[in-house]
Amino acid sequence: MTDTAHTSPVLTTQDGVPLKVSIARATRRQKFRAFLLVSPLLLFILITFTAPIVDMLYRSVENDIVSETLPETVVALEGWDESSGEIPGENVFAALSRDLAIAAEEKTHTRLGSRLNYENPGMSSLFRKTGRRVGRMDEGNYTEQFIDIDADWGAPKTWQVIKQFSSPITAGYFLAAVDAERTPEDGLQFKPSDERIYLFLFWRTLLLSVTITAMCILLGYPIAFLLSNLPMRTSNLLMILVLLPFWTSLLVRTSAWKVLLQQQGVINDTLVWIGLVGDDSRLQLINNQTGTVIAMTHILLPFMILPLFSVMKTISPTYMRAAKSMGASDWYAFWRVYFPQTVPGIGAGSILVFILSIGYYITPELVGGTSGIFISNRIAYHISSSLNWGLAAALGVILLTVVLVLYWLYDKIVGIDNVKLG
């Protein structure tokens, strides 16, 4: 065997086909069969999960509504200089009247109005009002007729907004998602300070998620240690106590925290009864960050305990004994021998808890008040209430990117191989 390998430069099978080709041929069928086996699941995930998400994320830049609703106007506006401080010429107004007449018939003008209203308040009623009267316009002198319907048509700002958002792809939603806006001179600037909210919320989401993760480590580590060192019978019983809340409905647990934490609630009542706090200075434990951190730490705790437990279970007690027999103190043996072996468990638990909490929505909504809400609460608001799906998608893309970047950083610093679930 070794002789033939040395004499011929390429390994071949008996009938002279190169071995590589032959193996590939033989495994092709196998690979194909394996692919066929997973393909239903792959297809299912592509259709029901990936495609809708990609479609939703694409909305963060999509903006063909303006050029579709006002095709002639958009073309006519190309000749207008938006920094001139003057309104466009008669040809643009004439084009607008033709576009709007069609749009009003198809009832798409109000849809465009609500789209542009995100950029400039007042556009919604401007389009609604104009759409009602555009059918009754006379031939000629459109500029005057439009301004007669609403003086806003005579304001350069209205036209700047239409021109600025006439391209089929826009960065507008992403700008809004980082509290920025375009200046009329096409530069970028931050919004006035009383309208900035998203960067701050992203920051708060990260900060609170880190706090929650740290709390979970602090509380989860001793429990996992206890569980893994008790005899099987007791530890199983305790394990059920960890899992029971895990299986309970999220809403039930959150509502239970409401009952416990409110000012006339169980905890405050007890504290007043034993005289730790006065009746008139009851603690504010809910509807703020404290409430969010407490409730979410409790809800996410099992995600920390379970990986920690399964890692600690595999650590042989003989290591600690060996360390102590060689003269290490309890603390020294724990810190230098036991703890390093549990780091993969902490890593796995932290990733789980952190990534879950960064996208959490319902618990902050219910117990967070105003200072304890997350960016996901604003995303939900824009999806279901303000209907600004473009902005919601942009915020979602940013959140997803932040998570991926943090994951990458984690891989660089701790190493993803250093994570164990058991």
Next chain:
Amino acid sequence: MKLKSLLIAATALTMSVPAAFAEDMTIVSWGGAYSASQNNAYHKPYMAMHPDVNIINDESSNEAVAKLRAMNEAGNVTWDVVDVVASDAIRLCDEGLAVEINADEELAPAPDGTPASEDFGDLLVSECFIPQIVYSTTFGYRTDMVGDTPPTDVCAVFDTEKYPGKRSLEKRPINNVEWALLCDGVAKEDIYDVLSTPEGVDQALAKLATIKDDVIWWSAGAETPQLLADGEVVMGSTYNGRLFSVIEEQKQPVAMLWDAQVFDLDGWIIPAGLPEDRLKRAMDYIYFATDTQRLADQAKYISYGPARKSSAPLVGKHADLGIDMAPHMPTDPENAKNTFLYNYEWWADNRDDLDAKFQAWLAQ
């Protein structure tokens, strides 16, 4: 043999059932006591008259606009009739997601022959919207926490010295900024003019800032009644029907503060894009459910005022409690001495902008 004939019988039975089953019509509403009142006043009599229709209740009204938009994009509208507030109806109409309805041709006239458009009057705020009830957002307070001088003025909300304790307000600018300006000395008729200026918005937020630390912000209508019942707040805003049930049905020590209540409307829309037969059925239901007697019937179960003028004299007693409902209506002259009418047009334009400012202010 026996098994075989049993199987055949069972198969025959299951095959014949669909023919006997009525066709489903999905009606979307708010759930709770409100859906129950609609069920009693509209759905049950309608199904009794039309055994071929089976009404399914869906409780998704609070996210109706988003869901209708998604259904419309997917090209599969599964709802037949949807109950929404007026501002949502305006947005649905703007986006082409609701059918336009000609009130005089497609709705029942009043018993004396007055056309529907006159009977509803100004309440037809959108071409797509058929108003059903007038409700109001107003304040309730704990009678045992306000001492001997119960509040009679909405500005008591801002008076933390006389009425210490937490208050609950809705977590959105609508209504709150109006009340703030009203209590900051702005005349009622000037409020929206003032709010249209950046200084006006600042003024409203500054007034709200005086009680910011004393406010619990709610987002679901059920929260204030719960907070009042728990004694967590001394007063709070919510919908008047919710307060009615806390006061009259659950007998909690709570009373109404009718001052500067904000009127709003709730009613039906029919989603755009329904197939012909379902649209026809939905229109038939709407014709029935919004006639004079039906609107008056609903007031037997919940304390919201019927939207038709001709229904008002027909409002009777509560179906279970047997108390007169008229004095509990937001439209009752005794309660409506000082009311505030919400400006739909203004909010449709400025909602997004003001909401961004309000949320930024809240987060600070």
